[in-house]
Amino acid sequence: MEVLDEGFIRSFIRMADDGWKQGWHERNGGNLSYRLTPADVNAIEDVLSAIEAQRWESISDEGAALALRDIAGEMFLITAAGSYFRNITLEPERCMGIIEVDDAGLRYRIRWGFADGGRPTSELPTHLLNHSVKKRVSDGRIRVIYHCHPANINALTFVLPHSGAVFTRELWGMISECAMVFPEGVAVVEWMVPGSIDIARASAKEMEHCNVVIWVHHGMFCAGEDFDSAFGLMHTVEKAAEVLVKVRSMSGGCECVSRITDQNLADLADAYDLDLTPAELAL
Ligand code: 13P
Ligand code: ZN
Numbered sequence: 549m550e551v552l553d554e555g556f557i558r559s560f561i562r563m564a565d566d567g568w569k570q571g572w573h574e575r576n577g578g579n580l581s582y583r584l585t586p587a588d589v590n591a592i593e594d595v596l597s598a599i600e601a602q603r604w605e606s607i608s609d610e611g612a613a614l615a616l617r618d619i620a621g622e623m624f625l626i627t628a629a630g631s632y633f634r635n636i637t638l639e640p641e642r643c644m645g646i647i648e649v650d651d652a653g654l655r656y657r658i659r660w661g662f663a664d665g666g667r668p669t670s671e672l673p674t675h676l677l678n679h680s681v682k683k684r685v686s687d688g689r690i691r692v693i694y695h696c697h698p699a700n701i702n703a704l705t706f707v708l709p710h711s712g713a714v715f716t717r718e719l720w721g722m723i724s725e726c727a728m729v730f731p732e733g734v735a736v737v738e739w740m741v742p743g744s745i746d747i748a749r750a751s752a753k754e755m756e757h758c759n760v761v762i763w764v765h766h767g768m769f770c771a772g773e774d775f776d777s778a779f780g781l782m783h784t785v786e787k788a789a790e791v792l793v794k795v796r797s798m799s800g801g802c803e804c805v806s807r808i809t810d811q812n813l814a815d816l817a818d819a820y821d822l823d824l825t826p827a828e829l830a831l
Contacts, residue, residue: 551595551660552640556588560625560644563694563775564636570783572696573633578767579669581626582775583679583691584646589623596646596659604655608673608745616653618680623648623659626675628666642666649676671695673748674769681755682771690759690771692778697767700789705764707796710736712754715762720824721808722788722795724816729784731822734760742766760785 551557564580567573589596608614624647627633631643645661647668656676662668669675675693682690708714716733720726735754740747740763751769754761759781761769768785772778795804817824 551592559775561636563779564633567696568633572698576630576632578696579627579671581624581675581693584623602658604657606655610745616680618684619649620651620653626668628662629670670743673745674751677748677752678755681752689773692772694770694778698786700793701768703793704789712736719788722791726788727816728820732758736762739764
């Protein structure tokens with residue numbers, strides 16, 4: 549069987565193409581990764597063992613300071629640095645590949661894909677740190693990490709204070725379903741150099757307690773158990789951001805005549821047994 553026929557690979561490609569169609573991936577913007585299940589690895593084992601594994605590389609220049617023991621030995625399907633999501637349906641073996649993390653969680657090597665000398669995304673440290681945290685805090689359930697550049701959430705980072713609580717309350721207030729889709733809220737990471745270990749560490753710290761991390765003047769990271777939930781979460785947050793941008797644009801700084809109130813959120817929390825934090829509700 550062809551690797552490209554595997555269900556997890558097809559779902560990965562479909563999600564990347566969906567993100568492209570949403571307009572979230574200009575040029576090479578954004579990246580996506582998926583932690584393979586043992587069944588996924590079994591299904592492609594013959595193909596992998598027939599390919600000569602490449603040499604081990606450090607996950608980060610920080611070397612031993614970044615030992616990701618929680619994901620030691622795991623395999624990941626991940627997009628290639630500089631690749632365009634627009635092209636993933638046409639050239640999947642160039643736009644993505646499979647990597648394996650070593651037993652110490654320090655290095656990785658390419659096992660499949662990244663045709664013509666490609667390599668994993670420049671945001672590899674953030675993806676792997678996030679996977680490491682998410683595997684631990686979700687008892688292994690979270691397998692997808694997704695980064696893209698949606699315009700509305702980015703626009704809001706120019707006008708809202710860079711506070712997770714403020715973004716959370718504003719976004720919950722835009723669409724009734726938001727508090728149900730992301731009851732743990734969103735986090736905001738200040739502007740930092742993309743691809744750096746600092747932004748990876750800052751993001752992973754926030755991933756300890758939520759599944760959405762906004763990068764100021766850049767984009768967003770989401771985590772999900774599967775492709776549908778990661779994509780759906782990104783879609784919901786960006787839709788709420790779009791409503792907020794429209795409302796602010798229409799109202800020209802005036803008070804809105806209607807809003808989702810703290811009481812409405814408290815009623816939602818009661819009805820759906822949500823753990824909405826009081827600090828955010830009180831804003
Ligand atoms: P890559 O092309 O290396 O994945 O980088 C895109 C990006 O969005 C960086 O933040
Ligand atoms: Zn980016």
